[in-house]
């Protein structure tokens with residue numbers, strides 16, 4: 268195996284080996300080793316479980332190939348990371364992509380999966396499909412509030428990184444985000460946003 272380090276985040280190192288990604292949770296020296304061990308094991312297990320559930324439901328996420336204590340081996344999704352490429356697409360492609368992202372998010376939420384870090388950095392366009400990656404902060408919840416916070420995160424990401432036309436982009440997202448509870452969640456989003464503004 269010839270591993271190539273492709274990303275180093277606060278939580279994990281990501282290695283690429285041909286068509287396989289290895290996500291290895293790294294130790295935090297400021298934590299007590301035993302506690303650190305527990306936290307990393309729990310997060311690894313939780314992320315693998317959520318990804319497996321989403322994949323079984325035919326949601327576009329990388330397939331989990333194997334796991335052990337601190338590592339997950341994942342299918343490599345080859346394509347465009349939207350945080351880097353979205354702005355350079357023609358408008359039609361930008362809108363279609365956001366609609367597809369909305370559709371994938373609706374599927375997650377319909378199945379009570381919360382992404383927890385829904386941004387364009389965690390979305391890859393591959394063969395005309397939008398994939399969601401990095402479920403490290405993901406969890407299961409039936410709460411309207413938790414789903415609205417996911418929408419708040421993607422809306423903020425669009426405002427920050429794709430500011431030229433962020434309003435239209437979010438509108439396209441909501442076109443794809445249509446399911447039984449979407450109206451309720453979009454209503455709750457307004458409350459979440461108001462609360463966010465008071466904080467600053």
Ligand code: AMP
Nearest residue numbers: 274276281288329341342343344400401
């Ligand atoms: P993560 O820590 O899971 O957010 O991964 C960090 C970076 O590694 C991502 O922003 C992607 O660029 C890349 N990455 C992680 N998982 C995958 C995957 N399954 N396929 C392709 N790229 C990935």
